[in-house]
Amino acid sequence: MPSRDGPATHRIARAGVSSYPRSVARSNDEVAALLAEYADLISITGGDAFKARVYEKAARSVGGHPADVSALDAKGLREIPNVGASIAEKILEYVRTGRVSAVEELRAKIPAGVRRLTRIPTLGPKKAWVLYEELGISSVEELAEAIRDQRLRDLKGFGPRTEENILHGIELLRSSSDRVLLDVAAGLAEDVLAALSQVPGCLRSAYAGSLRRMRETVGDIDVLTAAVDPEPLMAAFTELPDVTEVVAHGRKKSTVRTTKGLSVDLRVVPPDAWGAALQYFTGAKAHNIRTREIAVHQKLRLSEYGLFDAETGEKIVSKTEEEVYARLGLPWIPPTLREDRGEIEAGLRGELPDLVEESRIRGDLHTHTDLTDGLAPLEEMVAAAARRGYAYYAVTDHGPALAMQRMTDERMLAQRAQVRALDGVYGRRGRRRSGGGMRLLHGVELNIGPDGSVDWPEDFLAGFDLCVASVHSHFNQSHREQTRRLVRACENPYVNIIGHPTTRIIGRRPALDADWDEVFAACARTGTALEINARPDRLDLRDEDILRARRHGVKFAVDSDAHAVIHLAAMRYGVGTAQRGWLTGDDVINTWPEARLRRFLRKGRTRRGAGRPAA
DNA sequence: GCCGTTTTCGGCCCGACTGTTTTCAGTCG
Structure with a gap:
């Protein structure tokens, strides 16, 4: 999606619009994000507050609308709550051209960083605008610097507590900005899987890592595929529409950065190493260390390629996770438990919980x-x-x-x-x-x-x-x-x-x-x-x-x-x-x-x- | 800019809290 705001749009601290299930076409999310951005820009520039609110509401309605907006005509669009003639026209323009001129015009007036300032808790559009107009501040970094230099003190409406609150807000923003919410990661991962599973020669595909473990936020996505010849998969992967940058491109592993700012790793493994690889790349690291320790005690060696006899190097099992765990004396452990929080011990005792599904x-x-x-x-x-x-x-x-x-x-x-x-x-x-x-x-x-x-x-x-x-x-x-x-x-x-x-x-x-x-x-x-x-x-x-x-x-x-x-x-x-x-x-x-x-x-x-x- | 048992213009969620003020603006839910 063409966005002046850049990849960070989907980062946690600013995930204003986010629709979780993948049954909804992504164009709804894109349009919702654009309408929300327009609402913000109106608020920041001191435009009509009611107008801004309508765009906000329209963004929510579109994000929550069950039908794909890119497939609707003007009449269909106007059936969405809070979408009237004007907003329907903007959506049509976006679907047609990939941009909306009214949004482009406001973007030209306000640096993207000013909108980002409003993601700082306690700092809204009015204060952001004052900071930009009076001090030329258009990024979180510049704002932090201005506070250090005590340059906010002279602004009307800014006192010592305001400075303190802003600094605290910046901390919060920074501490969370390198991971994304689960639904964003799941959506991207499922898109990647859908594309890769179409590639000839792709025998299996799955996502692993913290997403498979359902951690509440995800730092990057690990995708695993099984194929005899990795080349077609690697080629398809690095050419996916979401890819903005190919960070690494090899035979076994490639890494890309995507439009959502999230990195995706693809690993292609031989079909008979599937289980060992999936186990290895699902983690968590602490869980893997424990399973490898168990292997060592049994004179075995566990890697992403399989479970091997430590002395002879002979492969014992590798096809499925179940086999790998079984050979270690463990039942299959659900990925959501693999954090080394007692699941190994419970597994050894045969007392894993019968998890809710x-x-x-x-x-x-x-x-x-x-x-x-x-x-x-x-x-x-x-x-x-x-x-x-x-x-x-x-x-x-x-x-x-x-x-x-x-x-x-x-x-x-x-x-x-x-x-x-x-x-x-x-x-x-x-x-x-x-x-x-x-x-x-x-x-x-x-x-x-x-x-x-x-x-x-x-x-x-x-x-x-x-x-x-x-x-x-x-x-x-x-x-x-x-x-x-x-x-x-x-x-x-x-x-x-x-x-x-x-x-x-x-x-x-x-x-x-x-x-x-x-x-x-x-x-x-x-x-x-x-x-x-x-x-x-x-x-x-x-x-x-x-x-x-x-x-x-x-x-x-x-x-x-x-x-x-x-x-x-x-x-x-x-x-x-x-x-x-x-x-x-x-x-x-x-x-x-x-x-x-x-x-x-x-x-x-x-x-x-x-x-x-x-x- | 949208909407309508308020219906084609005039409203639009509204109250609390915070920090800045000396009567209120901005932010939030």
Whole structure:
């Protein structure tokens, strides 16, 4: 994609627009990024704030739109929310020419670095513009230097605390800028695999490395292929459309840099070395060191080419990972566990967990509609959930405490009536066929206030089938206050799930400062589940927290927190994170049959009718 | 620039927090 902003557009700290599943054409992402950039440029230059907001909203709608925008005509485009005549025309221009003149004009006025300044937390478009206009600052580096030289002191609206906050923001930006979010890496890797698998002579292909292990961020992508003759694969690889630079080009290994700023390594191995190579390149390094040590103790030698007799050099096994692990006395270890966090010992004892898998997820318990900040109407979200084969599905729009969502009792109750009506349709529909239908749960995402209270009193909450409760503000409370707040939310008999518990946003916002062991203990004690929010920029709880919470006996819910149909597919990243936390199906409430789930949702409630479906 | 039980113009999510101010602008969710 032609972008003045360059490759860093997709880096974590500035991943403003990102649509995770690959079922969506990439042109939607490109157009969304362009519209978002235009919105930023309007804001920075002091343009009409409402106009900027429309472009922002249009960017989100396009990013979340299920159809490929490059295949739509003007009429089709205008059916996308927030896309009218003007934006439709710009999208058509982009599809036709690869550029949008209005965006080009604004880009000519503002160096790309100025927009990058707004990625610094606490530094918005207005301050960025002042810095550029008054001091000519157009990069993060220049800004850091200007602060060192105390040149911000004389600017109106900039004081010592502002300097401090900006410096802290720059630190945050820098510490995360060399890795990308999981969905960006997965999308690129899947594109590369799709292209390489078409090359004649390509016998197998897969991605390995931290992406296969589903680490929350990815530094570069390792792609592995099996072929007798590597040349055609290497040639095709270095000529992929995403490639901006060929860093290395050899027979066994090539490295390229891509438009997303991410490096991709391709390794071509002989077909009979596939298993050993996949094991080797999946890592993690610490896991590989352990497996090689085990090999050495057995007078063996393990490399990417196979497992060999250390003395004779004779190859023993190499075709599959299973064979390699088996010969070492280990069961096959799922990639998400390969971090040397006890998986070797557990494997040796035959006690690896029976990990939760995406196919075992029976429903999504945290999703939104356009009643609040979602993009799709209830009917569309529910239809999409049914297509995923779920046995149950919860609609959990925001309560009134998030003032921006304009929720009222009446609107919530009206939605409930709609949900009940749809439940009648979907529940029955399935029962007539085989295997049962999809039951709909009416829920809410409550806001946890600074004191731990939530949006509604208990008698109103009793009407919901389930309540997710999450923190959306007051991130800087003291350790003690934050802990008390979360514990109090758990103690509410109607709160079933703590949504995105730490509220961290990868590369942009740190986790809340709380006594998590105390919070986890409260969850276990009160029968409150912790969410594993599957959005790639959240993945909250993260793997280490899950491991810790699990020891308290907490149950978990892996939720997409979908705000659009396509976001439902983010479930895979949540499941990957749950696996990294060693969770089994029994640990995850939304793998349970409906009846068991409903029992869990009743929690400590005394009132009858709470948590039950309407007849 | 988009949208409409507010309907072809006049609104557009709105409240809290922070840091800068002395009455408010910028940022965030």
